[in-house]
Amino acid sequence: MCFEKCARCIGISLIPLAVLSVVADILLYFPNGETKYAGKNQLTTLVWFFEGIVGAGLLMILPIVVFISLEDDGCCGNRNCGKRCAMLASVLVALTGMTGAGYCFVVSAVGLSQGPYCLTDQGWRYAFNNTNGRYLTNYTTWSQCIEPYHVVTWNVTLFSILLGLSGIEIILCFLQLINGLIGGIFGNCCCDQESRGCNEIEVNVYQVGE
Template identity: 65%
Template sequence: MCFTKCARCIGCFLLALAILCIIANILLFFPNGETQWASSNQLTNYVWYFHGIGGAGIVMLLPAFVFIGLEQEDCCGCCGHRTCGKSCAMLGSIVAALIGIAGAGYCLIISALALVRGPRCNTSSGWRYPFENTNGNYLTDYSTWSQCTEPNNVVVWNVTLFSILLGLSGIQIILCLIQVINGIIGGLCGACCCKQNSQTYQC
């Protein structure tokens, strides 16, 4: 079935994106590759939500592997008819896609909130969130970024990585939605073909 091949491609993309999200989330703990800021808890609190590691990462591995395995899945043949089994598996993949949407949605929301609030950094007034009352306007006002003296380049680091996580999780949601549609169409079409082609078994 071409629907299972499509699902496999989506699964491979999701797997790659999940790995990238995990890496991006890990890098958030080490601005400029320095470890002392995480150990002294001087990072934005949104880093500790593990949205890239958990939501768009580990959780996303479930639908990714389910979609990849659909091409070999036959649901035990469903009454001995392989096409019916494919239909059953495609419909079941919708649940995995919804789980993926939930995980990626969590990552997208946390990333957006983190970008609006801005990083926690050391300023002339001490450690604080200097951009939390700007409603995200600091993102285009680069002249204000110099307020943060430590960690070095923390604003660029946070904006870049949270933006990457925002974009990747958005792509994941789109791919999972495509698989929901693919699963519905593939499942229903497979069931129809099964009923038309089988005279001995009825699914």
């Protein structure tokens, strides 16, 4: 059915998004590829929220597996009943995915607004914490961060990527939520229509053969 195929496409589409979210989050721990700042705890505290690794990454495993497997046969020998139950259950799974992606989206937005933790003339601090995100378009102020080198560009790029990826995940999970509701409620009707159509074709072929 089209509902299960749609769910499978959504599940497959979530795979690269989840992988990229994990990679982007991991890179936040190593500004410019350097490991010393993570060891000295000289990173923004938001990176320890694991928004990309857990929220938009690991929590997407369940939706991915469930959405892709929806195209398999139903349970207990009753394909239609199993399909409808599975589609309705996928709604809860979609909500789980939306929660994880939403968590990543919110933390990434806060990370962009707060700015990086960096070394300035006044020591290690959040140089842009009181700008309400206005520093994002005022590139001349980025030079306030002396160390890590280019940390503002690094954080803005990666948090923006996480923001975009999690936003797409929210949309895809929401689409599956709608798809699951429609498929769970009207799935049998569609199956009956498809079955009648197939039976009519078989009868016509049989009559032609006679």
